[in-house]
Every structure is written in structure tokens, then in C-alpha cells.
Amino acid sequence: MSNFWSFYIIAIVALNIGGCAWLLMWTRTMDKDDMPADGTTGHVYDGIREYNNPLPRWWLWLFWITIFFAIGYLTLYPGLGKFQGVLGWSSHNELAKDEKDYQAQYGAIYANYAKMPFEQLAKDDRAMKIAGRLFANNCSACHGADAHGGRGFPNLTDNDWLYGGEPDRIYETIMEGRNGMMPAWKDILGAQGVKEAASYALSLSGRENLDHKLVAAGQEKFATNCAACHGPDGKGNPMMGAPNLTDTIWLYGGSESTVIKTLTEGRNGMMPAWKDILGPERVHLLAAYVWSMSHNK
Ligand code: HEC
Numbered sequence: 001m002s003n004f005w006s007f008y009i010i011a012i013v014a015l016n017i018g019g020c021a022w023l024l025m026w027t028r029t030m031d032k033d034d035m036p037a038d039g040t041t042g043h044v045y046d047g048i049r050e051y052n053n054p055l056p057r058w059w060l061w062l063f064w065i066t067i068f069f070a071i072g073y074l075t076l077y078p079g080l081g082k083f084q085g086v087l088g089w090s091s092h093n094e095l096a097k098d099e100k101d102y103q104a105q106y107g108a109i110y111a112n113y114a115k116m117p118f119e120q121l122a123k124d125d126r127a128m129k130i131a132g133r134l135f136a137n138n139c140s141a142c143h144g145a146d147a148h149g150g151r152g153f154p155n156l157t158d159n160d161w162l163y164g165g166e167p168d169r170i171y172e173t174i175m176e177g178r179n180g181m182m183p184a185w186k187d188i189l190g191a192q193g194v195k196e197a198a199s200y201a202l203s204l205s206g207r208e209n210l211d212h213k214l215v216a217a218g219q220e221k222f223a224t225n226c227a228a229c230h231g232p233d234g235k236g237n238p239m240m241g242a243p244n245l246t247d248t249i250w251l252y253g254g255s256e257s258t259v260i261k262t263l264t265e266g267r268n269g270m271m272p273a274w275k276d277i278l279g280p281e282r283v284h285l286l287a288a289y290v291w292s293m294s295h296n297k
């Protein structure tokens with residue numbers, strides 16, 4: 001905030017508080033000299049005469065109290081332009097203090113869990129309860145409350161993995177995030193080529209009622225264009241997150257039209273990185289939790 005705006009705000013606040021005080025003094029009573037001697041203001045409406053009485057004391061005091069409170073508050077806390085208040089309170093310090101308290105209270109618990117191997121953690125009810133809450137708060141928006149995922153968001157309970165299901169791999173996925181890169185093929189293969197490649201891709205998982213000519217033409221296209229990532233047999237590659245095309249689990253959907261859309265436009269699934277948000281200890285817990293969903297049965 002520039003000095004000008006700081007001064008501008010201070011001036012407005014001071015004028016308002018001063019103005020309120022002045023108004024209170026000024027309206028305590030009306031000037032007796034201008035009034036009729038009977039103690040009224042001389043104003044009559046519908047037979048009701050208006051007396052020139054002062055405001056009730058308690059009422060007046062309420063106003064004074066709010067004025068003193070405002071002055072006290074603005075002295076102690078930030079509120080007047082750049083003036084920080086004599087207590088030095090700030091939302092930053094407050095947050096830092098809260099985090100320190102939290103760390104003091106829960107840090108030891110997390111540190112303790114971080115030393116335990118994933119498989120052992122997965123059997124620890126209390127640890128899994130904490131991890132379940134972390135999951136609900138941070139992951140369920142995309143993967144679903146039950147972690148079953150949805151279109152474009154993988155199911156984490158089925159032991160079918162884009163990037164690998166060993167606990168260390170899951171940990172790495174959550175810490176660093178992942179970015180699935182399926183290129184768009186419409187310019188390279190053309191609409192007909194895409195159709196052929198899609199037919200072959202669908203045949204890999206045993207889809208019936210496919211046009212055999214398309215499948216045969218697609219096989220060659222697959223070998224030259226797709227095998228590098230999805231593997232020569234279409235079983236996928238966890239290093240790149242290329243899905244296994246031989247099972248019936250689909251990330252984006254397995255209808256012919258959806259697969260054609262996937263090939264035509266490409267896909268770009270983004271799993272955010274959590275290391276800066278949750279830190280390694282909580283991610284360790286979450287990795288055990290995710291792993292347990294397909295192994296603790
Ligand atoms: C903004 C949405 C979003 C959020 C939030 C999110 N994820 Fe993901 N996650 C994804 C997407 C999308 C993918 C698939 C990435 C791809 O297609 O390459 C993914 C992939 C994963 C995978 C890899 C699955 C596999 O098959 O290899 C794991 C494990 C995972 N997420 C766990 C988590 C955890 C734990 C959290 C919470 C800390 C989380 N995700 C939060 C969107 C999200």
C-alpha cells in the first residue's frame with residue numbers, strides 16, 4: 001500500500017470516529033433558548049407532543065463504548081492504513097503459530113509413522129484412519145470418496161495401475177505428480193488410420209463384432225506408432241503411464257467412439273504433485289493407504 005492510500009484510509013477512519021463523537025455531543029439536547037418554556041420542542045403531530053429530553057443515559061453510553069472500542073482496537077491491531085498496531089498481530093504470525101502448535105502436537109505421530117514400512121502401516125488402524133481423512137480432504141474431489149475414480153480419474157482400488165502399484169511407486173506418484181501424455185493422431189494417421197488403430201486397440205481386449213479388415217490394417221499402425229509406449233503386445237508401460245490396452249479397464253471409456261476420440265484428440269491426464277502441499281510424512285501415510293485399498297482384502 002502506498003503512503004498516500006495509507007494516509008487516505010487513516011484520515012477517513014479518524015474523521016468518521018471524530019464525526020460520531022461530535023454528533024453525539026451535538027444531539028445530547030437541543031438548545032433550550034430556542035424552545036418553548038414547557039420543555040417540548042413545540043413539534044406536535046396527531047396530538048402527540050415531542051419533548052426535548054436527552055437520550056437515555058445507557059443508550060448514550062453504548063455509543064461512547066463503541067467509539068472507545070474502535071479507538072482501542074485500532075491502536076492494538078492492524079486496521080489503520082499501514083499502521084500495524086502495537087501488538088504486532090498479523091494473520092501470517094497467527095498461521096505460523098498455529099502450524100508450530102500443530103507440529104508440536106502431531107509432528108511426533110507423523111514422524112513415527114514415516115519410519116514404518118508401508119505394509120506395516122497398512123495394517124495399523126489408527127494410521128489408516130488418519131490417512132483416510134487426508135484422502136477425503138485432498139484426493140476424493142478427483143478420485144471419489146470411495147477412490148473408485150471416474151472418467152479420466154483412475155480407480156485406486158482395483159490393483160490395475162498406470163504408473164505401477166508398488167508402494168514406492170505410489171509414493172513417487174503422489175509426491176511428484178504425474179502427467180499422462182497420449183499424443184493426438186488425427187494429423188498423423190488421418191481419420192481412416194485412427195479408425196483402424198482404434199479397432200486394433202479394441203481387439204486387444206477381446207472385443208467382438210469388430211471389422212476384421214480394420215483390425216488387420218490397424219495392427220501394422222499399432223506396431224509402428226503405438227507399441228513404443230503401449231508395448232508391442234499392448235500391455236502398457238508404467239514408466240510413461242501408458243495404460244494396458246488388453247484388459248477391460250478403461251480410463252477414458254472403451255466404447256468405439258470414445259477410443260476414436262482418445263486417438264483423434266489425444267489425452268492429458270494430470271495428477272498434481274503433493275510434496276509441497278502435504279510433505280513427505282503425510283504422503284508416506286497416503287501411499288500406504290492407497291496401496292492398502294487393493295491389498296488389504
Ligand atoms: C485434480 C485431480 C486430482 C487430485 C486432487 C488427485 N489426483 Fe491422483 N490422479 C489424478 C489423475 C487425472 C490421475 C491420472 C494421471 C494420468 O492420467 O496420467 C491420477 C493418478 C493417481 C495415481 C496413479 C494411479 C495409477 O494407476 O498409477 C495415484 C496413486 C493417485 N492419483 C493418488 C492420489 C492421491 C493419494 C491424491 C490425494 C493426495 C490424489 N491422487 C489427488 C487426479 C487427481
Ligand code: HEC
Pocket residue numbers: 162179180181182183185197198201221222225226227228229230240241242243245249250251252253254259262263267268269270
Ligand atoms: C508417447 C506415448 C504414447 C503413444 C505413442 C501412444 N500412446 Fe496411447 N496413451 C499414452 C498414455 C500416457 C495414455 C494415458 C493418457 C492419460 O493418462 O491421460 C494413453 C492412453 C491411450 C488410450 C486410452 C486408454 C483408456 O484406458 O482409456 C488408448 C485407447 C490409447 N492410448 C491407444 C493408443 C494407440 C492406438 C496409439 C497409437 C496410434 C497410442 N495410444 C500411442 C501414451 C501413448
